[in-house]
Amino acid sequence: MSDTWKRLPVSRRILLLVIPLALVITAAVDDTTQRILRGFDLVGMVYRQVLTEYVDDVSPDALLKAGVEGMLSSLDPYAEFIEQRENSEVDALSRGSYGGLGIKVRHRNGVHTISDIYEEIRPLTNLRIGDVILRVDGMSLQDEWITDLRLLLRGAPGTTVRLVIRRPGVSDSLDLVVRRRDVILDPLPYAARFDDGTLYLRISRFTRSSADSVRAVLRAAFDGEPVTGVILDVRDNPGGLLEAAVALVDQFVQPGTPVVSMRGRQPAYARDYRARETAISEHVPLAVLVNGRSASASEIVAGALQDLDRAVILGERTYGKGLVQTLVPLSHNAVLKLTTSRYYIPSGRCIQRIVYSGGKGSDRPMSSTTEPVFHTLRLSRPVAESNGIRPDIPVVPDTLPPALRCIEELDTFFHFVVQYNNRHHLSALPVIDHTMQAEFRLFYDSVAQCTGSTLLTEVAQLEINARRHGMREEAIDALTAFRSEVRRNVIAEFDRSWPLLKQRLELEFASQVIGERERIHVTMRDDKAVRIARSLLTDPAALEAAMLNSSSY
Numbered sequence: 275m276s277d278t279w280k281r282l283p284v285s286r287r288i289l290l291l292v293i294p295l296a297l298v299i300t301a302a303v304d305d306t307t308q309r310i311l312r313g314f315d316l317v318g319m320v321y322r323q324v325l326t327e328y329v330d331d332v333s334p335d336a337l338l339k340a341g342v343e344g345m346l347s348s349l350d351p352y353a354e355f356i357e358q359r360e361n362s363e364v365d366a367l368s369r370g371s372y373g374g375l376g377i378k379v380r381h382r383n384g385v386h387t388i389s390d391i392y393e394e395i396r397p398l399t400n401l402r403i404g405d406v407i408l409r410v411d412g413m414s415l416q417d418e419w420i421t422d423l424r425l426l427l428r429g430a431p432g433t434t435v436r437l438v439i440r441r442p443g444v445s446d447s448l449d450l451v452v453r454r455r456d457v458i459l460d461p462l463p464y465a466a467r468f469d470d471g472t473l474y475l476r477i478s479r480f481t482r483s484s485a486d487s488v489r490a491v492l493r494a495a496f497d498g499e500p501v502t503g504v505i506l507d508v509r510d511n512p513g514g515l516l517e518a519a520v521a522l523v524d525q526f527v528q529p530g531t532p533v534v535s536m537r538g539r540q541p542a543y544a545r546d547y548r549a550r551e552t553a554i555s556e557h558v559p560l561a562v563l564v565n566g567r568s569a570s571a572s573e574i575v576a577g578a579l580q581d582l583d584r585a586v587i588l589g590e591r592t593y594g595k596g597l598v599q600t601l602v603p604l605s606h607n608a609v610l611k612l613t614t615s616r617y618y619i620p621s622g623r624c625i626q627r628i629v630y631s632g633g634k635g636s637d638r639p640m641s642s643t644t645e646p647v648f649h650t651l652r653l654s655r656p657v658a659e660s661n662g663i664r665p666d667i668p669v670v671p672d673t674l675p676p677a678l679r680c681i682e683e684l685d686t687f688f689h690f691v692v693q694y695n696n697r698h699h700l701s702a703l704p705v706i707d708h709t710m711q712a713e714f715r716l717f718y719d720s721v722a723q724c725t726g727s728t729l730l731t732e733v734a735q736l737e738i739n740a741r742r743h744g745m746r747e748e749a750i751d752a753l754t755a756f757r758s759e760v761r762r763n764v765i766a767e768f769d770r771s772w773p774l775l776k777q778r779l780e781l782e783f784a785s786q787v788i789g790e791r792e793r794i795h796v797t798m799r800d801d802k803a804v805r806i807a808r809s810l811l812t813d814p815a816a817l818e819a820a821m822l823n824s825s826s827y
Contacts, residue, residue, distance in 0.1 A: 317341065321337065339355065342355045349633060350630040351635070352599050353599075353610075355611075370459045370479075371456055371457060372428055373430050373455070373456060374429070375401070376391060376392040376455060377390065377395070377401060379424075385406055386407040386415050387405070387407075393789035396789070401450065402695075402696070405448075406441075410435060429454050430454065432453070435451075436452075437452055441696065460478070461484035461518075462475060462491065464795070465491050467495060471502035472504070473495050474505045474507065474798075475505065476507045480511070480515050480519050481514055485522055485524070488522055492555075501555070503558060503810075503811025503812060504555075505561045505562075505807045506563070506585075509565040512567065513570025513571035515571065516571060516617075520533045520549070522575055523574075525555075526556065526560055526585075527549045528549065529550055531582065531620075533574070534547050534620075536615040536616070537615055538598070540614065543598070561585055562580075562585050562587050563804070564576050564591075565589050566592065566593060573594070573595065573617075573625050577623075580619075581621040581648075581650050582652065583653045583821060586810055586821050588803045588806060589668070589803050590665065590668065591663065591664050594628065594660075596616050596617040596618075596624045596660075598615040598617060621657055627660060627661045637661075638661060655821065655824055667806060667824075674771055674775075676729075677764045686717070686718055690718075691782045692786065693717075695783075695786055703792075704783060714775070733756055777800055780796055781793055781796055
């Protein structure tokens with residue numbers, strides 16, 4: 275270092291160092307600004323040229339929307355451009371209600387089937403579960419996707435929509451006029467208190483009213499007989515409002531306890547959420563049930579309570595959605611839904627499982643020895659990052675053997691109950707006896723076109739190819755005999771699996787004939803996760819041991 279430099283005052287030396295750095299930063303900012311302006315210019319020129327020079331007329335609105343959606347498709351599936359006509363849906367869902375028909379629609383292979391009708395709506399509508407929607411207000415749905423259908427069906431309560439539907443068991447299509455109603459989304463469809471003092475709460479979604487609904491049930495329960503434990507069931511819960519998830523955790527931890535934080539590129543989107551309200555109970559034993567369809571806000575509840583060592587988590591690994599979307603107002607009453615940050619739960623880990631690049635997603639690699647190790651706050655248990663929430667106690671539901679998997683793949687339970695209900699017009703749950711067992715097997719073989727197994731399909735195709743290639747009759751006879759043996763095995767598997775098949779039928783009948791609450795009630799009889807949770811919550815030593823021996827890392 276030169277003597278001249280050393281003789282300079284410290285303030286001058288700092289200034290000489292800062293000025294070049296500031297020039298570099300300014301140049302970088304200017305370069306970014308120039309690239310943004312260049313992008314605006316190019317996009318505008320392409321837009322103008324297409325509208326004025328393309329061989330056919332092009333809708334300016336459609337071209338603009340296609341351009342915006344093309345940009346967003348390079349990010350992640352949650353980025354969305356919401357036009358003015360859709361804004362009311364954003365507001366309605368955040369309130370936990372919307373104007374619509376009160377139905378759920380399943381889209382598969384180009385077919386839109388009504389898969390459920392909310393219990394409060396069933397006496398008021400002329401639609402039935404299993405109806406296939408063909409047209410909406412004269413518009414054919416042959417090329418429409420479920421997101422477009424939702425926009426067509428929803429609207430102001432009191433208005434009507436004309437549907438053409440195909441009903442199983444009815445030869446002709448039906449032309450129906452259906453009135454839209456104010457549909458309330460119940461965030462707590464089922465609550466029960468078991469004989470051992472355990473309180474069970476099924477939380478189906480996180481809306482503005484979720485925390486109030488849970489709080490009311492908890493207060494009523496704790497004001498009565500002693501509560502030995504609480505089970506929060508967020509299986510199949512896709513999430514919802516972050517504030518509702520935080521408010522739920524509030525009920526079980528001290529005020530000031532960290533619950534979740536958000537971090538992104540911009541400081542404006544960084545925020546820490548801590549418990550604010552006085553808990554209903556800070557010490558009651560707690561269990562949370564999760565599965566692969568528990569996502570977002572559900573994972574925040576499960577992950578925060580796991581990190582705080584406040585609850586034991588049972589079930590299957592959760593979906594792994596740790597991305598935060600912000601609604602950014604645009605001109606012309608449009609809204610941009612954009613991912614602006616990630617969720618981080620109290621241990622510091624992120625639950626996001628899928629990494630997006632160029633609009634395509636791939637599973638993040640599982641934790642390895644080179645990645646950071648996160649620990650829970652009270653017991654210092656190691657926990658994994660970036661792959662959803664792994665349960666402390668894995669509980670895998672019973673599954674059908676491979677030979678019968680097509681029963682689920684083709685929704686055979688659903689379609690059988692639809693046709694049975696349309697024939698008998700049930701008002702109560704039927705007895706599932708040997709007669710129905712035979713009827714279900716016939717339906718499974720014929721109406722559902724279920725071949726029994728991929729093996730049976732492959733053998734049948736091999737037999738066809740053998741004949742086509744002129745194989746000897748002895749070889750073809752051997753294939754035919756083998757196919758018959760596979761078929762006998764399928765029938766045997768059906769008989770062996772009948773107890774499980776019967777359970778699935780009971781659940782489907784409960785759902786279609788009575789509704790969601792009855793389905794949950796029937797589920798309780800054979801739910802392994804609920805049974806294990808109850809045994810742990812009534813045994814403090816077993817509960818602590820289960821958490822210490824957790825398999826979540």
